[in-house]
Amino acid sequence: MDDHSASPKQATKEDVIVGLRIQTLRKSRGISQTALGIAIGVSFQQIQKYEIGANRVGAGRLSDIARVLGAPVSVFFEEGDAAAAQEKTEVFDLLRAPGAVDLLNAFITIEDDRLRLEVLALVRSAARMEQDHGA
Missing domain, CATH: 1.20.5 (Single alpha-helices involved in coiled-coils or other helix-helix interfaces)
Structure with a gap:
């Protein structure tokens, strides 16, 4: 089954990548899961689920997260070719x-x-x- 054919609530590989980037950016800013959750109106458990890719992050919520972390929404998405995307994913994995x-x-x-x-x-x-x- 193609990742893009997953049900709306089922997390995909892309959700995991977005979650890794949220976590890495949050940590680099010195912001706790609790503080980020409060700032966007969700529990720290929900932030944990976003960060591990267990729950999908909606567009509005992702925009809120980007605002709190002081980054453009585009920072959470892959760019470039597959090799570059894989390299970025590996770097984010190391930073975890x-x-x-x-x-x-x-x-x-x-x-x-x-x-x-x-x-x-x-x-x-x-x-x-x-x-x-x-x-």
Whole structure:
């Protein structure tokens, strides 16, 4: 069955992508699910459902979310070819990891290129150690 032939209330692959982008943008703005929910008039549980793609986000609601997050509605939709869309989806998946957005926000405040490289080497070393130890 084609994703676009799903019933109006059944979430599709596109709904999951929109949800990932809502979550990533919300986290990058430092806004909690509760605060976003209050701002648009829904529960934090509803925000959770939007973010995992369990519930579809209507056009009006998506417009409200974009307004609260200070972004154009277009930020939630795929653009370009399939490879670029897949790459964007993978990036959004990476940003969902706990602490990923915080780490990036802290990293971009480091102005010294040498220090940035040292931080990157430290993080890579920690990741290798964890992989080697099976933790």
